Amino acid sequence: MKKNVLIIGGGPAGMEAAHQINKLGHNVILIEKEHDLGGHLAKWDRLFPTGRNAREVLDTLKENMKGINCFTDTEVKSINILKESYNVILSNGITILADAVLISSGFDLFDAHKKEEYGYGIYDHVITNADLEKYYKTHNDERIKNPKRIGFVHCVGSRDEKVGNIACSKVCCATAVKQACEIKEEFKDAEVICFYMDLRMFGRGYEDLYLKAQKEYGIRFIRGRVSEVSENIDKSLQIKAEDTLSSKPMKVSLDLLVLMAGMRPSKSGNDIGKMLELSTMEDGFFNTKDDFNNLQQSKRPGVFYAGVATGPKTLPETLNEARSAALEIHNYLAETL
Amino acid sequence: MIDFGFKLSPSSRIDLDKVDRTLLKRIADMEPDFKKCMACGSCSATCSAGAYKATSMRRAILALQNGLTNKALEELESCMLCGKCTLVCPRGINTRHLILSIQKICGEK
Numbered sequence: 001m002k003k004n005v006l007i008i009g010g011g012p013a014g015m016e017a018a019h020q021i022n023k024l025g026h027n028v029i030l031i032e033k034e035h036d037l038g039g040h041l042a043k044w045d046r047l048f049p050t051g052r053n054a055r056e057v058l059d060t061l062k063e064n065m066k067g068i069n070c071f072t073d074t075e076v077k078s079i080n081i082l083k084e085s086y087n088v089i090l091s092n093g094i095t096i097l098a099d100a101v102l103i104s105s106g107f108d109l110f111d112a113h114k115k116e117e118y119g120y121g122i123y124d125h126v127i128t129n130a131d132l133e134k135y136y137k138t139h140n141d142e143r144i145k146n147p148k149r150i151g152f153v154h155c156v157g158s159r160d161e162k163v164g165n166i167a168c169s170k171v172c173c174a175t176a177v178k179q180a181c182e183i184k185e186e187f188k189d190a191e192v193i194c195f196y197m198d199l200r201m202f203g204r205g206y207e208d209l210y211l212k213a214q215k216e217y218g219i220r221f222i223r224g225r226v227s228e229v230s231e232n233i234d235k236s237l238q239i240k241a242e243d244t245l246s247s248k249p250m251k252v253s254l255d256l257l258v259l260m261a262g263m264r265p266s267k268s269g270n271d272i273g274k275m276l277e278l279s280t281m282e283d284g285f286f287n288t289k290d291d292f293n294n295l296q297q298s299k300r301p302g303v304f305y306a307g308v309a310t311g312p313k314t315l316p317e318t319l320n321e322a323r324s325a326a327l328e329i330h331n332y333l334a335e336t337l
Numbered sequence: 338m339i340d341f342g343f344k345l346s347p348s349s350r351i352d353l354d355k356v357d358r359t360l361l362k363r364i365a366d367m368e369p370d371f372k373k374c375m376a377c378g379s380c381s382a383t384c385s386a387g388a389y390k391a392t393s394m395r396r397a398i399l400a401l402q403n404g405l406t407n408k409a410l411e412e413l414e415s416c417m418l419c420g421k422c423t424l425v426c427p428r429g430i431n432t433r434h435l436i437l438s439i440q441k442i443c444g445e446k
Contacts, residue, residue: 242379244377247396
């Protein structure tokens with residue numbers, strides 16, 4: 001008899017895992033709280049470092065999902081922990097007896113309103129990285145009106161003890177540089193400035209992207225964290241930072257400010273964690289069974305993780321985790337036959 | 338000795354061998370957060386005095402780590418203890434308190 005695998009979260013991690021576990025011959029049920037599959041990927045326009053169309057990546061993931069049981073607009077209501085399985089009651093009234101559970105709950109984007117000093121939701125021309133991706137997709141945002149000078153603030157809600165997140169969100173540096181190049185392409189006469197603390201261009205092709213941003217797009221990089229933003233009477237923005245390399249406080253007026261909001265643990269994912277009594281680390285993301293040898297397993301037998309549920313990751317890393325979780329689940333089910 | 342009209346300029350190189358480690362330890366013991374600075378510059382950017390006089394918490398911490406105690410005190414000389422730097426520090430350092438402790442240990446200028 002086929003074994004049931006429940007996947008919680010229909011972002012890239014959940015979708016890729018569903019495809020692989022299905023191929024390995026198990027019965028997959030995927031649930032997603034939103035109306036559409038794809039998670040944050042569905043809201044993104046292009047991907048770093050190559051500018052690959054996010055839609056194409058998502059379409060491939062969706063194509064691979066064909067024929068797999070999938071409930072959208074659905075959440076977990078409660079979970080009964082049985083001896084060798086999990087009895088999961090869903091918000092659509094369906095009950096699933098799962099032999100294994102994969103948590104691919106991903107992340108919530110940091111709520112930029114919390115950094116009040118940057119004025120998101122207060123000033124007219126302050127947006128987030130997610131807003132900018134939406135603009136690239138729709139070209140419809142009242143806050144973006146032919147800006148002449150544009151600033152990007154790295155590490156918004158990351159590396160920040162004040163907001164309760166000391167961790168680096170890993171992907172915002174490369175995203176900021178990517179978005180800076182894109183906005184320069186959109187507004188060719190605009191001056192674009194990135195305010196960073198450290199540029200963490202660790203992945204393949206990222207450093208090339210950085211070089212391209214300097215050489216081809218003329219993006220200015222200033223090493224200093226923006227400390228505060230205020231609005232001028234003409235609705236332009238006045239921002240303060242220290243140019244730490246010249247060791248001088250600096251001010252500059254901008255027409256558009258983009259806040260690189262980081263990753264926070266998914267709230268609904270953490271609710272599932274509570275139902276399953278799973279532990280998290282100090283950063284709020286789930287604890288793995290071992291941080292080298294068992295990255296996909298939780299401390300509870302039969303419960304697995306893939307993707308950002310266990311901390312910030314890039315999309316390729318997330319997809320690889322999904323594949324590795326599929327294999328771990330397959331081995332687990334073979335052992336518990 | 339014959340005077341050739343040349344003189345040696347004192348080296349401006351930072352010499353880590355000459356850093357007074359006991360002084361740093363005393364500051365760190367009193368203010369453990371002293372070690373947490375990641376040099377982002379938020380404090381200096383927002384400093385009320387910094388736009389007019391060379392005043393910077395970030396530079397003061399760096400100067401102390403490099404053994405330049407006088408330079409550190411100069412950086413804090415114009416501080417009005419308004420505390421704005423404490424508000425913006427992403428590492429949650431109580432910079433205002435740290436300034437007072439540094440002056441207590443190193444002596445005010």
